[in-house]
Amino acid sequence: MPRLIAALAVALAFALATAPASSQQAGVTYFEDPSLEQRYRELLHELRCTVCQNQSLADSDAGLARDLRRELRDQLNAGSSNPQIIDFMVARYGEFVLYRPPFSPATYLLWIGPFVLLVFGLIVLWATARGSQTARQLQPTDEQAREKARRLLSEGKDV
Structure with missing residues (x-):
């Protein structure tokens, strides 16, 4: 009986420790305008996390990806267009930030x-x-x- 209580206590402690992390959805941002939300989601999948192994901003949990998502959200709220946002990200991080780089002499x-x-x-x-x-x-x-x-x-x- 004491083993069962100890096992339940460990399971409860583990469940409580992981509950806050699992209840948060990484990168979830709600815009008041649904079109901004849609653009945000599209851009999250078009841009790559520069420190991750082949992960988009939508898939990455890295600190830099969180910063890039915040920058993306700020630019959308400021009224920037998708090409302006992409140009900004490329100017800052290079073409590696693009999931589909353009067909140019460099690529x-x-x-x-x-x-x-x-x-x-x-x-x-x-x-x-x-x-x-x-x-x-x-x-x-x-x-x-x-x-x-x-x-x-x-x-x-x-x-």
Whole structure:
């Protein structure tokens, strides 16, 4: 019985300790204007947290992401348009902050690189498969090898 009470006390303590964290929704911001709320949500998914591993501002719980969400909210409340907000973020954090960077000379490798690697991989795969087929065709059969060995041995007796 004392073990059961101790286990329940630990479970209750754990539940109470995690309740405040789980009841808060990260990044939830309510605007009075639903269109601002919609723009805010769209921009949260278009912008990347610069300190996280491939997470949008909507997905990240990092301190910088909270700061960027607050900046985004402030800019929307100030009346900035989406392009103005994106330009501001790019000027401050670079194009890395964009989830979909523009197709420009600076990002050609980013956009074209995967296709080049795919083509290169297919060429290597094709060459490897072709080379193994050629090697198999050139290998003599057992009977051919025996005949050649007999011929060489018989020529060697004549010497």
